[in-house]
Amino acid sequence: MSKVSMVLNGKAVSADVEDRTLLVSFIREVRQLTGTHVGCDTSQCGACVVHVDGRAVKSCTMLAAQADGAEVLTIEGLASNGTLHPIQAAFREHHGLQCGFCTPGMILSALDMINRHGAGNLDEKTIRHELEGNICRCTGYHNIVKAIKAASDQMAGMAQAAE
Secondary structure: OEEEEEEEOOEEEEEEEOOOOEHHHHHHHHOOOOOOOOOOOOOOOOOOEEEEOOEEEEHHHOEHHHHOOOEEEOHHHOOEOOEOOHHHHHHHHOOOOOOOOOHHHHHHHHHHHHHHHOOOOOOHHHHHHHHHHOOOOOOOOHHHHHHHHHHHHHHHHHHHHHO
């Protein structure tokens, strides 16, 4: 057993867990945050994507102990004071989800993509390439790509307005 401590969605948390506990299991089973999904258990589908210290990771491939001392963001921590994050709002507005199983991982992957490329700097080709590690079996990706592009452009506009 190991004691694991982290900042999860802005709150300091800790728990004693078996050394082999995956980060996704810590999030879902220990902390009871079920928005992060387990799809394939092989890191192929992207349903389990969360942010660790600001970077997207597939939480089914990372041990909870590896996140000790880190800041972890899940889909539950993205909205602020009841207001959807621009990416969440764009997914809703552009019908970027159908069954919703892949949606938390898609949204957190999109946030990472926008953070790395810069808001307003994404085109359809880049978005499609970046989504290669995320599988959606329902939508055909067209509306997901539209939602990510719209969110990126909106976030760029918000950044300009703040200047």
